[in-house]
Amino acid sequence: xxxxxxxxxxxxxxxxxxxxxxxxxxxxxxxxxxxxxxxxxxxxxxxxxxxxxxxxxxxxxxxxxxxxxxxxxxxxxxxxxxxxxxxxxxxxxxxxxxxxxxxxxxxxxxxxxxxxxxxxxxxxxxxxxxxxxxxxxxxxxxxxxxxxxxxxxxxxxxxxxxxxxxxxxxxxxxxxxxxxxxxxxxxxxxxxxxxxxxxxxxxxxxxxxxxxxxxxxxxxxxxxxxxxxxxxxxxxxxxxxxxxxxxxxxxxxxxxxxxxxxxxxxxxxxxxxxxxxxxxxxxxxxxxxxxxxxxxxx
Amino acid sequence: xxxxxxxxxxxxxxxxxxxxxxxxxxxxxxxxxxxxxxxxxxxxxxxxxxxxxxxxxxxxxxxxxxxxxxxxxxxxxxxxxxxxxxxxxxxxxxxxxxxxxxxxxxxxxxxxxxxxxxxxxxxxxxxxxxxxxxxxxxxxxxxxxxxxxxxxxxxxxxxxxxxxxxxxxxxxxxxxxxxxxxxxxxxxxxxxxxxxxxxxxxxxxxxxxxxxxxxxxxxxxxxxxxxxxxxxxxxxxxxxxxxxxxxxxxxxxxxxxxxxxxxxxxxxxxxxxxxxxxxxxxxxxxxxxxxxxxxxxxxxxxxxxxxxxxxxxxxxxxxx
Numbered sequence: 127x128x129x130x131x132x133x134x135x136x137x138x139x140x141x142x143x144x145x146x147x148x149x150x151x152x153x154x155x156x157x158x159x160x161x162x163x164x165x166x167x168x169x170x171x172x173x174x175x176x177x178x179x180x181x182x183x184x185x186x187x188x189x190x191x192x193x194x195x196x197x198x199x200x201x202x203x204x205x206x207x208x209x210x211x212x213x214x215x216x217x218x219x220x221x222x223x224x225x226x227x228x229x230x231x232x233x234x235x236x237x238x239x240x241x242x243x244x245x246x247x248x249x250x251x252x253x254x255x256x257x258x259x260x261x262x263x264x265x266x267x268x269x270x271x272x273x274x275x276x277x278x279x280x281x282x283x284x285x286x287x288x289x290x291x292x293x294x295x296x297x298x299x300x301x302x303x304x305x306x307x308x309x310x311x312x313x314x315x316x317x318x319x320x321x322x323x324x325x326x327x328x329x330x331x332x333x334x335x336x337x338x339x340x341x342x343x344x345x346x347x348x349x350x351x352x353x354x355x356x357x358x359x360x361x362x363x364x365x366x367x368x369x370x371x372x373x374x375x376x377x378x379x380x381x382x383x384x385x386x387x388x389x390x391x392x393x394x395x396x397x398x399x400x401x402x403x404x405x406x407x408x409x410x411x412x413x414x415x416x417x418x419x420x421x422x423x424x
Numbered sequence: 425x426x427x428x429x430x431x432x433x434x435x436x437x438x439x440x441x442x443x444x445x446x447x448x449x450x451x452x453x454x455x456x457x458x459x460x461x462x463x464x465x466x467x468x469x470x471x472x473x474x475x476x477x478x479x480x481x482x483x484x485x486x487x488x489x490x491x492x493x494x495x496x497x498x499x500x501x502x503x504x505x506x507x508x509x510x511x512x513x514x515x516x517x518x519x520x521x522x523x524x525x526x527x528x529x530x531x532x533x534x535x536x537x538x539x540x541x542x543x544x545x546x547x548x549x550x551x552x553x554x555x556x557x558x559x560x561x562x563x564x565x566x567x568x569x570x571x572x573x574x575x576x577x578x579x580x581x582x583x584x585x586x587x588x589x590x591x592x593x594x595x596x597x598x599x600x601x602x603x604x605x606x607x608x609x610x611x612x613x614x615x616x617x618x619x620x621x622x623x624x625x626x627x628x629x630x631x632x633x634x635x636x637x638x639x640x641x642x643x644x645x646x647x648x649x650x651x652x653x654x655x656x657x658x659x660x661x662x663x664x665x666x667x668x669x670x671x672x673x674x675x676x677x678x679x680x681x682x683x684x685x686x687x688x689x690x691x692x693x694x695x696x697x698x699x700x701x702x703x704x705x706x707x708x709x710x711x712x713x714x715x716x717x718x719x720x721x722x723x724x725x726x727x728x729x730x731x732x733x734x735x736x737x738x739x740x741x742x743x744x
Binding site: 212214215291294300301302315318319328331332336339 | 502590677702
């Protein structure tokens with residue numbers, strides 16, 4: 127009697143597992159095909175339906191979410207799904223055909239381009255250098271920032287602040303933000319971090335909570351819990367990014383497998399939106415620099 | 425005695441008495457098979473994990489070199505000339521776990537003694553659920569509390585201690601000590617629950633004999649009951665070590681995350697956190713290296729478990 131019930135239970139569990147795994151198998155079914163089969167041939171935006179999958183950089187999360195919201199308002203039949211797994215993972219996903227678009231917060235490297243990934247720059251991001259609210263230092267020169275990150279300066283009094291030790295906070299090896307930051311400052315692999323954290327949120331939390339801490343995050347992530355430093359007297363704001371006056375800026379890339387013109391109708395309409403007036407306004411609204419002005423060319 | 429058991433069984437399964445011998449044999453056979461399948465499933469899982477980790481992790485050992493990985497101290501996986509030394513991570517995992525166990529075991533065992541031997545019912549009714557609740561708190565919560573409560577306190581201590589040493593790299597309180605404290609709290613429920621069960625499992629005769637010989641309550645607990653519960657307590661330690669070594673989520677928030685030698689006020693990285701923190705962005709050999717770290721972690725845990733189990737066995741033999 128008991129055994130019989132057990133067998134039924136086991137069978138149920140087995141069926142559950144089966145159905146679960148079957149669902150899993152179907153879900154990520156090659157997005158390119160999905161877009162093609164479901165999109166109309168009329169080319170009218172109202173006719174399009176289906177879903178677009180974006181995978182990639184955590185730094186681009188705010189921006190991509192805002193874009194997806196705006197886009198889905200214009201195209202209610204299209205579902206935009208975004209996953210934030212890191213720049214490298216995003217490009218890998220696009221090359222492997224499991225995502226339509228790979229978000230990357232760094233330029234693509236040669237190897238990735240050779241494999242067929244195309245770099246579509248959709249916005250320019252600034253990296254904000256931030257300190258805790260109690261810090262009296264309002265700005266640093268490029269050299270001072272370098273000295274702090276390489277460990278030559280260890281006390282805020284050396285750069286015009288109060289007598290407090292500097293707690294150098296950074297990202298983990300492999301992070302797009304870290305790569306961009308170290309490259310732009312020319313301190314690659316020479317940084318003496320006291321904390322290596324694995325997300326922008328963790329850096330913000332650590333800097334906000336630690337007196338004397340300094341950290342770097344994507345400009346759109348930095349909020350009122352920290353003070354954002356001016357570099358060489360330039361405050362990171364969209365206007366200054368555009369002129370190239372602010373030294374820490376980098377491209378936001380939406381990589382595709384092959385040119386945009388070779389993509390399915392859904393992805394094309396996504397890029398029409400992102401690079402169009404509306405999408406570029408979204409970029410500005412989250413603190414990024416648009417790549418297309420009225421002129422359209424870049 | 426035997427007669428009594430038989431009647432008891434008969435009362436529980438009246439059908440089986442009536443059943444003929446053949447039917448009984450079939451049922452026995454099926455039960456045997458079911459148990460076998462369940463047991464071999466566990467073996468299968470363990471074996472396939474081990475094989476998979478060796479398959480994935482060994483290639484990095486092959487490419488970089490066992491000596492460079494296990495005895496190298498520089499971890500720069502993304503540098504132009506990458507370097508993949510994980511010695512400091514191994515040492516950090518060992519020292520951090522050791523510290524956590526040192527902090528946690530005395531508190532845990534004494535709490536277990538309190539619950540099993542000394543507490544009056546009302547007090548135990550408060551402590552017991554508290555311990556169970558502690559076991560149920562997700563590890564990320566420990567991390568958040570660590571980052572917002574423990575780290576600032578630790579930073580004050582750090583500032584006070586290293587005021588006059590300019591060479592010290594200030595970590596903002598995210599250091600080995602913070603990590604060990606958080607780990608100690610996390611393994612406390614495991615240690616308490618299993619030790620308590622072990623103490624309760626000691627035969628009443630042991631206590632009675634000690635008391636009859638004129639031992640006080642404290643003497644009875646420390647000289648008779650605890651030695652008798654020794655193997656259960658070591659099991660508690662083994663499980664605690666297992667949890668501490670594998671913990672990543674809480675530790676990644678409070679330990680600082682830099683690869684440094686395991687000194688109390690240094691920002692450090694454990695084996696488990698190394699995998700978690702770099703998985704998102706790694707590629708190529710760097711990613712293979714993370715699997716190699718996973719393999720090292722697996723071997724580390726197996727070694728610790730085997731060693732502790734051996735100690736238990738030896739103790740049991742010596743203890744008679």
